[in-house]
Amino acid sequence: MNLRRPARRYPSRMGISHEALPSRISPPSRISKEALFNLPAPPETRPRFRSHRAAAMTESVIREMSRVAHRYKAINLAQGFPDFEAPEEIKAAACEAINRNINQYPITWGAKPFRDAIAAKYKRHYDLDFDPEREVTVCCGATECMIATMMAILDPGDEVVAFEPFYENYGPDSIFCGAKLNLVKLHSRTLPGGEGPEWTFDPDELRQAFSPRTKAIILNTPNNPTGRVFTRRELESIAALCQEFDALAITDEIYEHIIFDGAVHIPIMTLPGMRDRTVLISSLSKTYTVTGWRVGWALASPDLTDSIRKIHDFLTVAAAAPLQAGGVTALSMPAEFYAGIAREYQKKRDLMLGALTGAGFRCYRPEGAYYIMTDISGFGFPDDLTFTAHMAERAGVVGVPGSCFFKDPASGAQNVRFCFCKKYETLEAARDRLRKLSV
Numbered sequence: 415m416n417l418r419r420p421a422r423r424y425p426s427r428m429g430i431s432h433e434a435l436p437s438r439i440s441p442p443s444r445i446s447k448e449a450l451f452n453l454p455a456p457p458e459t460r461p462r463f464r465s466h467r468a469a470a471m472t473e474s475v476i477r478e479m480s481r482v483a484h485r486y487k488a489i490n491l492a493q494g495f496p497d498f499e500a501p502e503e504i505k506a507a508a509c510e511a512i513n514r515n516i517n518q519y520p521i522t523w524g525a526k527p528f529r530d531a532i533a534a535k536y537k538r539h540y541d542l543d544f545d546p547e548r549e550v551t552v553c554c555g556a557t558e559c560m561i562a563t564m565m566a567i568l569d570p571g572d573e574v575v576a577f578e579p580f581y582e583n584y585g586p587d588s589i590f591c592g593a594k595l596n597l598v599k600l601h602s603r604t605l606p607g608g609e610g611p612e613w614t615f616d617p618d619e620l621r622q623a624f625s626p627r628t629k630a631i632i633l634n635t636p637n638n639p640t641g642r643v644f645t646r647r648e649l650e651s652i653a654a655l656c657q658e659f660d661a662l663a664i665t666d667e668i669y670e671h672i673i674f675d676g677a678v679h680i681p682i683m684t685l686p687g688m689r690d691r692t693v694l695i696s697s698l699s700k701t702y703t704v705t706g707w708r709v710g711w712a713l714a715s716p717d718l719t720d721s722i723r724k725i726h727d728f729l730t731v732a733a734a735a736p737l738q739a740g741g742v743t744a745l746s747m748p749a750e751f752y753a754g755i756a757r758e759y760q761k762k763r764d765l766m767l768g769a770l771t772g773a774g775f776r777c778y779r780p781e782g783a784y785y786i787m788t789d790i791s792g793f794g795f796p797d798d799l800t801f802t803a804h805m806a807e808r809a810g811v812v813g814v815p816g817s818c819f820f821k822d823p824a825s826g827a828q829n830v831r832f833c834f835c836k837k838y839e840t841l842e843a844a845r846d847r848l849r850k851l852s853v
């Protein structure tokens with residue numbers, strides 16, 4: 415995140431520019447947020463060589479926060495990666511693959527044993543049938559799956575719908591395609607007229623976001639950053655609009671196995687009429703504790719897969735061959751493995767809910783994924799960046815400023831997101847440190 419860059423041609427686009435904020439605010443802590451966040455800005459002397467695309471986006475705030483944590487030796491509860499080990503058998507399978515000389519390019523859309531393992535897993539878990547030859551594309555993480563899918567489907571001027579707050583990559587992904595991102599608010603309180611979960615959408619607002627130019631909706635459930643797991647009813651209303659407007663659902667389901675309190679993850683692809691109207695994206699990263707492996711997959715009907723594979727091929731050629739071999743072992747883990755990760759993460763969620771509430775945060779209780787979105791208004795800070803700077807200095811803990819999940823930074827200015835995919839000892843140390851915020 416670079417606060418010193420001059421105003422951009424597309425100032426309010428995603429990737430999220432915060433350059434309006436620093437002059438307005440004087441942080442109550444000794445360390446300024448400029449000092450905390452700024453990296454030296456490169457000279458802006460050659461605009462000819464900065465594309466509109468590059469100018470329209472900023473550094474990822476989430477990834478920047480990991481660098482901030484490093485710099486200040488703070489506990490990193492920002493970027494969502496575990497500090498504990500991946501399962502031994504998965505690591506061993508990847509090492510063994512390297513030693514068996516599985517070190518050359520695999521088939522561009524995925525090694526056959528891995529595509530077979532993916533198809534078998536979806537049959538086992540969701541009773542979905544995929545033809546590994548024509549409906550499975552392995553990419554470098556869900557990240558590349560999403561870019562390849564959007565580039566395969568969208569032309570400049572097309573529209574794509576997503577819920578806000580949203581995982582920040584979807585903004586730059588739309589910019590890459592020249593597509594317009596129409597955002598629909600997930601309201602953080604119960605909607606007027608009845609009981610309901612936090613972070614849900616108003617069906618009328620969702621309908622208004624669709625138009626004849628809408629080619630797709632991006633659906634991330636379990637959701638980052640809110641922790642929502644969309645219900646069958648919500649999914650049905652999304653599916654109905656996809657069918658009415660002849661649009662696709664592009665789903666990001668990478669937290670599919672991290673669900674709490676009996677919540678059930680339902681791939682929208684399993685709903686009537688959605689099998690050929692969905693591109694289902696997931697990855698090894700979160701479920702198997704291997705975020706650094708960069709292996710994911712996109713599942714879709716043959717016509718969509720054909721386009722996705724072509725884009726993927728020319729973007730990256732293929733995901734790492736020996737890690738796809740490790741993935742075969744990962745995807746063959748028994749049912750107890752999945753029950754175990756949900757159980758463990760629920761305990762960690764509860765620990766962190768207690769730690770954050772005790773320190774003065776208002777917490778939104780996640781139903782899935784491994785983040786807690788908080789409301790920091792009780793601390794009396796003007797915005798999330800100022801508060802995050804204060805927290806890094808005063809408590810030695812780093813979270814993600816909530817504004818990076820919103821198009822208009824003001825909408826998330828009283829939110830900070832914490833991840834809890836850490837060892838118990840890390841979370842307990844964070845709990846002890848966070849107490850310093852309330853004294």
Ligand code: PLP
Nearest residue numbers: 494555556557581638697699710
């Ligand atoms: N999608 C969401 C919603 C995420 O939260 C993340 C990482 O935090 C990703 C995608 C990245 O997935 P991958 O590591 O498979 O590229």
